[in-house]
Amino acid sequence: MRLISIIPDFHPKDDAVLLARAEALKPELIYTPYPAPQACSLNGEALPPEEMEHTPLSKGDVLLLDYGRHLVGRLTLTLDCAGSHQDAPAFLQLDLAEVTGELEENPEDYNGWLSCSWIQRERVHVDQLPAQLPLERRYAFRYVRLTVLDTSPKYQLLVKRAAAVAESSADWNALEKHTYKDPMLQRIAEASLNTLADCTQLVLEDGPKRDRRLWLGDLALQALAHYTSFKSMKLIRRCLYLFAGSRFPDGRMGANVFTEPQVEVDDTFLADYALMFPIALRDYVKQTGDAETLRELLAPALEQVDLIADGLDGDGLVTAESAQSSFIDWSDGLNRAAALQGVLICACEACAELCLQAQDGERSKRYTALAERLRGAARRAWWSEEAGCFLIGGQAAIHSQVWLTLADAMPQGRAGQAMKKALETPGAPEMQTPYMHHYYLMALMRAGQWQEAEDHLRAYWGSMIENGADTFWECWNPADPAGSPYGGRIVNSYCHAWSCTPVYVLTLLEKHREEEEGGSL
Ligand code: RAM
16 A cells, blocks of 8 residues: 555645644753763674774774664764875765664665655765764664775774764653563563654654654554653644644645644545544543633534545445545555444544533534444444454454444444454454554453453564564564565654554553552553
């Protein structure tokens, strides 16, 4: 599945008042210096970091720096020369990587459908040494590999310092420290917080390496993780106003919003992402009780559901066209209709709650009734008593079971078995991203399968930790570790917003454990 949308002559509908509010809510970045790497190697041999500045480098030498944790920020090299006079420029290649796997790939072999310009490789000439070399871009990295493409026979290069300054708007001081007895859960919680913090910038970015911008599906999950950690409420509010402030001409929300050089909705529409807006607004209002935001954003939130509900077919089902313009997961060949129907039902319930909160009981009842009609339609069209799960075009997809469980559309008591059946059906579409695995966890808990949810969290997110993650990855299928939806894993993001939810899920699991068993995780 390729996600490329270009609408000729696209003119967003902007609301100056809402965009001014978003601008006023822009956070301050917090800068944290990392003056030196934690570990180094030269041509594959360990080099104590304090020896780096005295080690002369010549053509072909490869210096690898490890900052010991994932960072989002800027890098400045302090360079000098040794030997005779510098009679030619120093020519260097710098590869910045979130994980070592990126360094094992050759960027020139990448031929996927996302731009190769996301690959964090620079080639620079330094005409005069000594020199300070502040790299221009902001990077997401833990590793920096410096390859000396050339000096000259007369001189060698010295890397005196390689100082990084990390930037994020997440405030670690706002965090209430929590430790888990189980060491793997503790590591999962830490990686989850690092992921969230590194994506928390001037907006809630999807991935600080790529695409470095605000996506609606990612925002809904980041916000949940924030409510149980850094609590960047102002920033979440800003992001909601950005989506409401720049929209498609017909009022639909785009799947993502650009904020530079000015705010502009992307001309990409994903039906399930637009439906995340009322859900995210409901969650935000529940957490904050912010009546002003509710008043200003209620109408755009309801509009997202109304526009899709207006296009339902005669049986009360989402159309194939809506299903095709939805994301759900990076699973090729997935029939997305049932999952989208589930998202729509969840969005209707969110609208019902929002209307109630806004003292509009009549309207609230209408959304509750619509949700009920959609549930009935889903059961009539897709429930197979024989298969014991929802079948769409013959497909027993886990995605459909998950979303229709979250929508309370499953026949009573059948959710656990239906999800199991889908996972065990040979050839059924598999879950490809932590985004979808998050909703699977939520559906397990909804079905009362708390232990299964805990086990799955440990197994799935834990397997990223076992494979070296210190922040969670955009795509991960343990059965296909090299997989990428983009045609090359070098452009995958390894610190991705929608993967940061364990910190939220763990609080749900712990609360349940305390209520049921009187113990903690
Ligand atoms: C990608 C990004 C983003 C996601 C969309 C659907 O471009 O990873 O996080 O929301 O796809």
